[in-house]
Amino acid sequence: MDMIPIYTMKSEPEAAVISSLMTAYDIHFIISGRGFSSMYPGAVSNSLNEQTLMVRADQVELAKTLLEPFLNS
Numbered sequence: 001m002d003m004i005p006i007y008t009m010k011s012e013p014e015a016a017v018i019s020s021l022m023t024a025y026d027i028h029f030i031i032s033g034r035g036f037s038s039m040y041p042g043a044v045s046n047s048l049n050e051q052t053l054m055v056r057a058d059q060v061e062l063a064k065t066l067l068e069p070f071l072n073s
Contacts, residue, residue: 003030003054007067015051018070027063028056 009015015031022029033051055063064071 001028002057004057004060005032005052005054006060006063007053007070009051009053012051014070018053018067021066022053022055022063025062025066027059027066029063030054 007018009018009031019029019031031051031053053063053067
């Protein structure tokens with residue numbers, strides 16, 4: 001199944017919250033760059049430690065609905 005990038009996290013704590021949210025709603029996801037970003041923690045400043053949420057193509061709409069508070073902030 002194709003994974004679609006839908007959101008780039010702003011910090012490690014935000015990534016933890018979003019990961020928990022996706023898990024709670026049984027959304028299949030990957031956070032690309034998560035392992036590398038743990039080597040260089042802190043605020044996301046560039047693509048070096050960028051973490052991107054990717055979800056299955058058939059779950060994009062549900063994931064975006066759940067992320068609405070993050071997308072509008």
